[in-house]
Amino acid sequence: MSDPLIQLRGVTKKYGSGVAELMALKGIDLDIHAGEFVAIMGPSGSGKSTAMNILGCLDTPTGGQYLFKGAHVESLSRDQRARLRRRFLGFVFQGFNLLARTSAQENVELPLLYRGDSASVRRAAATKALQAVGLGGWEHHTPAELSGGQQQRVAIARAIVTEPAVVLADEPTGNLDTQRSHEIMGLLMRLNQDHGITVLMVTHEADMAAYAQRMVHFIDGCIASDEPNPHPTTAAPAATEEAT
Amino acid sequence: MLYSVFMLALRSIRRNLLRSFLTILGIVIGVSAVITMVTLGNGATQSIKTQISGLGTNLLMVRPGQRPGPGGGGAGVPQFIEGDAEAIASQIGGVAAVAPEGRTSVTVVANGRNWSTTVIGSTNAWFDTGNWKLASGRIFESDEQRAGAAVCIIGETVRREIFGGTIGQTGLGEQLRVRKFSCTIIGILTAKGQSGMGDQDDSVVVPLRTQQRRITGSHKVATLLVSMRDGSDSTRLKASLTQLLRERRNLAQDDDDNFNIFDTQQLAATLSGTTQVLTTLLGAVAAVSLLVGGIGIMNIMLVSVTERTREIGLRLAIGALENEVLLQFLIEAVVLSALGGVIGIVIATAASWGLSILMAMPYAFDPFINLLSLAFSAGIGVLFGYFPARRAARMDPIEALRHE
Incomplete structure (x- = not known):
């Protein structure tokens, strides 16, 4: 097996100081290999969001090591982390976070704009990404004209438009109804299988986590369990079953 | 990079x-x-200068009495x-023309119409001292x-009021009744035009x-009009004029002057100085x-930064550098205020052009003040946009994304 894409070694995260001190992560070890689909689960306050922020290079650990593609990234500066994010990471959020009054196309192009790509390159890549999420033909709709599920698809297109190594999805189905949730999970699964994108997903819904090949449970700042999912869900349940 | 941030x-x-x-309304109003x-102030200054030069360039008005003004010194x-x-004409150097002038208010009659005007008695030198030309x-x-x-x-106003018709043409050869005698208009x-x-x-x-x-x-003469040659020293000319007149009026060494010399150049300087101060x-x-x-821009930019916290968080998360976010908001502020400046210039040009017509003043376009205002308004964008922009750029992406 090749070297892991992501390696966490004894990662700790401390918030506050003195009496208000809080250990959000109490020494985490975690290896994630390229091409994996990992669900991170746990109750609120268990440290899963903190871990996700550190994995996504949005935050730095207080202690321990983080190796991304074999390189130490735990003590990078703000701008160095931003450059790493724009090059290797894609983000999907619970609240979609699309720019209002901005077309799907422009929303998807946004990360490319920061990479300094030319207009023609941006347009082609955005069109391709929108097609990959099944929104070909919706390029010129603004978020207000799209359903929640469609908005999340645009957000996923925005995450994959840079062809990242990892997509980090933080409760991607949290704002969607069950059927849309399964559609989004099916999409993430396909991106993982067909395009080989590593997917890290935080969720607290067991039937969404069931799509992943591996489940990591956080409890009280520690990893309580880390086991493969022997039978990942491969297709959304039929809509008729959902109705019952 | 700069281009794409500009587009953003x-x-x-x-x-x-x-x-x-x-x-940008505040900037628009400020700039305009x-x-x-x-522009209007410059127009006023210019029109005063034109009117005074219309009185006669380099003109000295010599009157009896110690101070200038009506009444002839009492x-x-x-x-x-x-x-x-x-x-004066024969003994003082640097003099271009000297005209004695007397003025009397009269009512003139011709062509069946009355008109109250001033009769000026003088010599042909009067036309030189006052820069007068004949229309016909x-x-x-x-x-x-x-x-x-x-x-x-006759002057143009008299011609228009009595004879009407084409400017500078009608009335020639007619008889004009002035008090008890008639004179031929030659x-x-x-x-x-109007003067001060x-x-x-x-x-x-x-x-x-x-x-x-x-x-x-x-046989008395109320005023002497003395026009100087171009480039002659007005101080020296006034001094020798004063000396000559003192001799002719038999003033003793310790007597005060019983006449005054009024310099139109001085008047021009005083008046245009006043309007410049007002401007x-x-x-x-x-x-x-x-x-x-500018404060309005800062206010709105701060509101905008707060309101767009999630957007900023997203931009930072997907890889925007601190400087790129800073630059984006700064450019936004500068573009806004410069846009305000441009709109302000357009409005100001229209307004000052229209007002200068209404107030019968020349329209004095000043490229300097236009450029200055534009630069100043863009500068306001930088100044007042920097603080909100820095606030946006320094946000923590995690906190910003969580912001409701």
Whole structure:
């Protein structure tokens, strides 16, 4: 097996100081290999969001090591982390976070704009990404004209438009109804299988986590369990079953 | 990079069109107020200068009495005579022309109409001292001046009020009744327009002797008009003029001058100095509104940064550098305020052009103040946009994304 894409070694995260001190992560070890689909689960306050922020290079650990593609990234500066994010990471959020009054196309192009790509390159890549999420033909709709599920698809297109190594999805189905949730999970699964994108997903819904090949449970700042999912869900349940 | 950040800024301005407009309103008003004030002020200065140069360039007005003004210095002050003018012309260097002048208010009658005007008695030198040109006809002949002939040259206003018709043309050769005598109109003066001293075209000019004999019945002369040659030293000329007149008026060493010399150049400097001070003051007041406009931009940019916290968080998360976010908001502020500046210039140009027509003043476009206002408004964008922009750039992406 090749070297892991992501390696966490004894990662700790401390918030506050003195009496208000809080250990959000109490020494985490975690290896994630390229091409994996990992669900991170746990109750609120268990440290899963903190871990996700550190994995996504949005935050730095207080202690321990983080190796991304074999390189130490735990003590990078703000701008160095931003450059790493724009090059290797894609983000999907619970609240979609699309720019209002901005077309799907422009929303998807946004990360490319920061990479300094030319207009023609941006347009082609955005069109391709929108097609990959099944929104070909919706390029010129603004978020207000799209359903929640469609908005999340645009957000996923925005995450994959840079062809990242990892997509980090933080409760991607949290704002969607069950059927849309399964559609989004099916999409993430396909991106993982067909395009080989590593997917890290935080969720607290067991039937969404069931799509992943591996489940990591956080409890009280520690990893309580880390086991493969022997039978990942491969297709959304039929809509008729959902109705019952 | 700069280009794409610039495009980002433009996009976000376009997304909030109404708010963007309201944001720049303060700048628009500030810039247009400053430019309009300064342009109108310059126009006023210019028009005063033109009017005064219309009085005659390098003109000295010599009057009896210690101080300039109407009344001729009161009782007991000796008046001038025509010989004074001749003496000045022959004895003082640097003098271009000297004209004795007497003015009398009269009602003139011709063509069945009355008109109240001023009769000016003088010599042909008067046309030189006042820069007067004839629209038609001729000036006085020497025997007409010597004999005090019944001839006159009328100003444009008199011609218009009595004869009407084409400018500078009608009335030539007609008889004009002035008090108890009639004179033949031999010329019409080219119009000069309004001046700070009233309508310069409202006059009838007759030979000095005609006025003295037929109207005032006195050989006194109220004013001496002395025009200097270009480039002659007015201080020295005034000094030798004073000395000559003191001798001719038999003043002892310790007597005060019983006449005064009034310099139109001095008047021009004083008046245009006054309007320039006023222009500066008005411009300064208007500049305060620019400052207020700048604070308005800062206010809206701060609101915008707070409101767009999640957007900023997202931009940072997907890999925007701190400087790129800073630059985006800064450019947004600068583009907004510069846009305000441009709109302000357009409005100011229209307003000052229209107002200068309404107020019958020349439209004095000043490229300097336009460029300055534009630069200043863009500078306001940088100044007042920097603080909100820095606030946006320094946000923690995690906190920002969580912001509701």
